Amino acid sequence: MATRTVDIRSDTVTKPTESMRVAMANADVDDDVLGRDPSCFRLENEVAKIMGKEAGLFVPSGTMGNLISVLVHCDIRGSEVILGDNSHIHIYELGGIATIGGVHPRTVRNNEDGTMDVDLIEAAIRDPKAELAYPTTRLICLENSHGNTGGRCLSVEYIERVGEVAKKHGLKLHIDGARIFNASVALGVPTDKLVRAADSVSVCLSKGLGAPVGSVIVGSNSFITKARRLRKTLGGGMRQVGVLCAAALVALQENVGKLESDHKNARFFADGLNKIKGLKVDISSVETNMVFIEIEESSGTTAAKICKDLEDYGILLLPIGSSRLRVVFHHQISNSDVKYALSCFQQAVSGGLNENGN
Ligand SMILES: Cc1ncc(COP(=O)(O)O)c(C=O)c1O
Numbered sequence: 001m002a003t004r005t006v007d008i009r010s011d012t013v014t015k016p017t018e019s020m021r022v023a024m025a026n027a028d029v030d031d032d033v034l035g036r037d038p039s040c041f042r043l044e045n046e047v048a049k050i051m052g053k054e055a056g057l058f059v060p061s062g063t064m065g066n067l068i069s070v071l072v073h074c075d076i077r078g079s080e081v082i083l084g085d086n087s088h089i090h091i092y093e094l095g096g097i098a099t100i101g102g103v104h105p106r107t108v109r110n111n112e113d114g115t116m117d118v119d120l121i122e123a124a125i126r127d128p129k130a131e132l133a134y135p136t137t138r139l140i141c142l143e144n145s146h147g148n149t150g151g152r153c154l155s156v157e158y159i160e161r162v163g164e165v166a167k168k169h170g171l172k173l174h175i176d177g178a179r180i181f182n183a184s185v186a187l188g189v190p191t192d193k194l195v196r197a198a199d200s201v202s203v204c205l206s207k208g209l210g211a212p213v214g215s216v217i218v219g220s221n222s223f224i225t226k227a228r229r230l231r232k233t234l235g236g237g238m239r240q241v242g243v244l245c246a247a248a249l250v251a252l253q254e255n256v257g258k259l260e261s262d263h264k265n266a267r268f269f270a271d272g273l274n275k276i277k278g279l280k281v282d283i284s285s286v287e288t289n290m291v292f293i294e295i296e297e298s299s300g301t302t303a304a305k306i307c308k309d310l311e312d313y314g315i316l317l318l319p320i321g322s323s324r325l326r327v328v329f330h331h332q333i334s335n336s337d338v339k340y341a342l343s344c345f346q347q348a349v350s351g352g353l354n355e356n357g358n
C-alpha cells in the first residue's frame with residue numbers, strides 16, 4: 001500500500017489551498033444574475049486587464065469558455081471555424097460547437113509544436129464568392145500552450161501572423177488559453193502582448209494556477225455582453241458565484257509565480273526519465289509543465305502496465321496510447337515528489353534503484 005500520493009495526471013487535480021479556502025469562506029457575494037457578484041466582477045476585471053481586453057466573463061469550465069466564444073463569433077447559421085486537428089476544442093469538448101452551436105469545424109493539421117502552417121490556415125478559408133457549396137468561415141482558433149503536443153508554446157510572432165490572416169479575410173481569432181499563463185512564463189512574454197491579436201481568449205484559472213473551479217473569457221465589451229447572454233442560455237448564469245471567484249483571485253495572486261518551478265520540475269523529470277532504459281522523452285518538446293513519455297519496445301512493457309504498477313507506489317498518471325504516457329506538473333508537486341516519481345518509474349520499468357536512485 002503506497003505511503004504517499006504523487007498525482008501527476010493533470011494540472012486540473014490541485015486541491016484548494018488554505019488561503020483559497022479562507023477566501024471562499026469570507027467571499028463578498030451577491031446574485032450575479034440579478035446584478036453583479038462583487039468578487040466575480042473583480043475577478044473578471046482583473047483577468048481582462050491582465051489580458052489587455054475590455055471585459056471578462058466568469059464561466060465554470062474551459063470547455064464552456066471555448067464553446068461560448070466560438071458560438072458568439074459564429075452566430076450566423078452555416079458558419080465554419082478553422083481549428084487544429086489535435087486541438088482540445090476539436091478532440092475533448094464532445095463536438096459541442098457542432099452539436100450545440102451548429103458550427104462546422106474545418107481542421108488543419110497541428111504541427112508537433114502546436115502550430116498550424118499559416119499558409120494551410122489561409123488555404124482553408126472558404127471563398128465567400130464560391131458557388132452555393134461551402135459553409136462561411138468566420139473564426140480561427142489557436143491553443144496556447146498546446147496540450148496535445150505536450151504543452152508547446154505558440155510564439156507571439158506566430159499568433160500575430162495568424163491574426164493578420166484573420167484580419168485580411170475579415171475573420172475573428174480565438175485563443176484557447178487554458179494554459180496561457182504557462183506559455184507567457186515559458187516565453188517571457190506578458191500575457192497581454194501574447195494575446196494582443198486575439199478577439200477573445202478563454203483563460204483557465206483551474207489548471208496550473210490551481211483554482212478549484214473556473215475560467216474567464218475575455219474580449220471586447222460587445223463580445224462579453226453577447227457571451228453573458230449565451231452563458232445564461234446554456235444554464236451558466238450563477239448566483240453567489242463569488243465563493244468560487246474568491247479562490248480564483250487567490251490563485252491569480254499567489255500561483256502565477258510558481259509556474260516556472262513547475263516547468264523546472266518537468267525538465268528535471270524529463271532528464272531523469274532519459275536515464276531509464278526503455279523510456280524516451282524528446283527534451284526539446286518540454287517547454288512548460290507537461291512531459292510526454294515514449295515507451296520503447298525494448299522495455300517489454302506498456303503504458304497501461306506502467307500506470308498500474310506506478311499506482312501501487314502512489315504515482316498517478318495517464319496513458320495517452322499503448323506506448324505513450326503523459327505527466328503534468330503543478331504547484332502541489334514538490335521536487336522531492338519528482339525524485340520519488342523518478343525512482344518509482346525506474347522500479348516499474350526496469351526494477352532496481354531505491355528512493356535515492358541507487
Ligand atoms: C487546452 C485545454 N483547453 C480547454 C480545456 C477544458 O477545460 P475544462 O476541463 O475546465 O473544461 C482543457 C482541459 O481541461 C485543456 O487542456
Ligand SMILES: C[C@@H](O)[C@H](N)C(=O)O
Binds near residue numbers: 009010
Ligand atoms: C484531458 C484534458 O481534457 C484536460 N484538459 C487535461 O489536460 O488534463
